[in-house]
Amino acid sequence: MTQLNKVWAIMEIELFLEITAQVRPQTAPGVAYLGTVMRGPSTEASERAYVVEQILDRTMPSWRSEKPAADKDFRWLRKQASRAKVALEREEELTQNLGDNSPEMDTSNLHPWVWGSIQSLWEGGHYQQAVRDAAIQVNAEAQKKLGRRDVSETDLFNQAFSLEDPKVGKPRLRLMDDDGSPTYQSIHRGARALAEGLYSGIRNPAMHTSHENTDDEEQIALEQLTAFSLLARWVDQATIVRV
Known part of the structure; x- marks a missing residue:
């Protein structure tokens, strides 16, 4: 039109x-x-x-x-x-x-695991470092919740949201009760996919490449932080299922 x-x-x-x-x-x-x-x-x-x-x-x-x-x-x-x-x-x-009617993102409303770990970096303009630290903090909080230090990042979340039953030393995170529905399966597949995308597509490349000093550096970092905040919220709200 x-x-x-x-x-x-x-x-x-x-x-x-x-x-x-x-x-x-x-x-x-x-x-x-x-x-x-x-x-x-x-x-x-x-x-x-x-x-x-x-x-x-x-x-x-x-x-x-x-x-x-x-x-x-x-x-x-x-x-x-x-x-x-x-x-x-x-x-x-x-x-x-x-101004227009588009929604505004208030960084202070990000999940505490994210904002609490990077506030000073963000306010100092260290946007890419803030994203790296947020990724590390979300991983650490997930390890703490699950009581696991033997795996991290993509492998950690793949096992945590696995649809398999929990095993000794390998508890699962559940975002809803298993009612046998396709929704139950898709929600947990989605959580695994989100985590893999973040840690494979953002966390690891961020260690080698940088958007610093580019015009859209802050916006890109904010979008990435928002995604890590969503993952943090899911992990925080999830129920732990053990053997």
Whole structure:
């Protein structure tokens, strides 16, 4: 879908407002007319109103929810059109000063295993080191919860979320009770896949490559921390199943 042509839309609104404006009619000398009339013919006003309604659908999607049953001389529609005109003319200014509606990520709301281990690094601008330390901390917390020091990272999480029954010295993490459903299996396969992706695709390459001093360094690091935070939350909330 192509973007709305703002210049055209504003022009159409202005023409509609011009045609539907209330004015005092010209009368013959000695003839008085009480009240006002619409400047343009009703046929042209209706045609332009149709176009304006389409513009309003794009700029103010909820405008029809309060539309009255009757709108004499397009008075209500004129008000909505005027609002849409301002929105189009000042869209850039409003966005710059008010921001947009996209969600914002507050790093302090990351799982404590992640944020608690990297806060000072992050605030100091050491974004890649923060990701490395977060990966190490999540691994350490998982080892601690499972009581295992013999395996780590990908191997640790593959065994922890394995669908096999627990064995001596090899407890499992369960995100839900085993009800025999495909959901039970997919949830734990997903947890293993997430952990493998993080430690194979982020943790290990991070030891050898760096995004430091690039324009998107902070954004990339934030996305990576968010993923480690999700894994940390799953491990933290999981139930331990032992032999």
